[in-house]
Amino acid sequence: MVDSIYRRIVGELRAMSRRVEVHVEGNKITIPLVEGVYDAVWRIIKTSPSVVITSVDFK
Numbered sequence: 001m002v003d004s005i006y007r008r009i010v011g012e013l014r015a016m017s018r019r020v021e022v023h024v025e026g027n028k029i030t031i032p033l034v035e036g037v038y039d040a041v042w043r044i045i046k047t048s049p050s051v052v053i054t055s056v057d058f059k
Contacts, residue, residue, distance in 0.1 A: 002029065009041055012044060013040055020034055
């Protein structure tokens, strides 16, 4: 399920022409916080099953 969320995030960021390094480590997805990324990720989280997301950490 993490891979599915990862692909959705990367696809959304590419559609926005945002080039950021998204990393997956186990069940953790790390995304640098740059302009526009928060809103894109939030749209994906809102439409994902709640059991998938345990926390979101923007750095």
